[in-house]
Amino acid sequence: MAIYDTLGTTYTATRRPDPRVAARVAAALGDAASVVDVGAGTGSYEPPTTVLAVEPSPTMIAQRPPGAAPAVRGVAEALPLADASVDAALAVLTLHHWTDVDAGLAELRRVARHRVVILTWDQSVCREFWLLREYLPEAIAIDDARAVPLDHLVDTLGARVEVVPVPHDCTDGFLAAYWRRPEAYLDPLVRAGASGLAQTGEEALRPGLARLRADLTSGAWHTRHGDLLTLDEWDAGYRLVVADL
Incomplete structure (x- = not known):
């Protein structure tokens, strides 16, 4: 069973593509006239030139909007x-x-004529996010275990890396999307x-969430992080990895 067969049942309620992130992805894709979206989910950030979406979870495929690119069940390791x-x-x-990152990267290189574009994150930055460091350290271990080091992607693909700052009102509810809206968590x-939180589990998160609620009520969070409220965007560690083939 694909992980999002269970985690993805409410995905579209909070995971709507943000136009500013979409613009970064589109710029990275450049003039590509045909694109395959690998691990496509519900189709966030797919350009109009997408010819095929590959996604292992039927739950996610079922939530793709009308008019989205055709989707097939499949995995990155065997496109x-x-x-x-x-x-x-x-991606x-x-x-x-x-399951096998290197096999998946090899498949991206195999099927693409000109470019590979990957949106991912730098775990060394993300693990310092106030939510994780101060309240939910249990979730750090999840991403420590599964995050792919940027250096490995750069070396494997011969890629460059671009910072993708998160807007303060980001519409795509990935983990750090609410960095300036702490009550959302x-x-x-x-x-x-947010799969990292969902996989950590509510029982493990409960004590940290109780501390966050108390700090928001008392004003302690605002005392520590009030400077964030003056920012329009913030570097939470999200990165575009772009390889010209």
């Missing part, structure tokens, strides 16, 4: 495409779910949309 059959291969916040629907 159902011929060699050099698309201009670009796209958005999915590497950490792959008290919402179980928000937590269900």
Whole structure:
């Protein structure tokens, strides 16, 4: 069973593509006239030139909007495409779910003629996010175990790395999307949309969430992090990895 067969049942409630992140992805893809989206989920950040979406979870495929690119069940490690059959291969916040990252990267290179674009994160930055460091350290271990080191991606693909700052009103509810809206993390629907929190489990998160609630009520959070409230965007560690083939 694909992980999102269970975690993805409420995915579209909080995970709506943010136009500013989408613009970064589109710029990285450049003039690619045909794109395969690998680990496509519900189709967030797919450009109009997407010719195929590959996704292991039927739960996620079922939530793709009308008019989205055709989707097939499959995994990154065995893409159902011929060699050099698309201009670009796209993978958005999915590497950490792959069974064999190196096999998946080799498949991206095999099917793409010109470019590979990956949206991922730098765990050395993300683990310092105030939510994790101060309240939910239990969730750090999940991402420590599954995050793919950026250096490995750069070396394997011969890629460059671009910072993707998170807007303060980001509409895509990935883990750090609510960095300036701390009360959002008290919402179980928000937590269900962030796989790292969902996989950690509510029982493990409960004490830290209670501390966060208390700090928001007392004003302690605002005393420590009030400077964040003046920022329009923030570097939470999200990165675009772009390889020209």
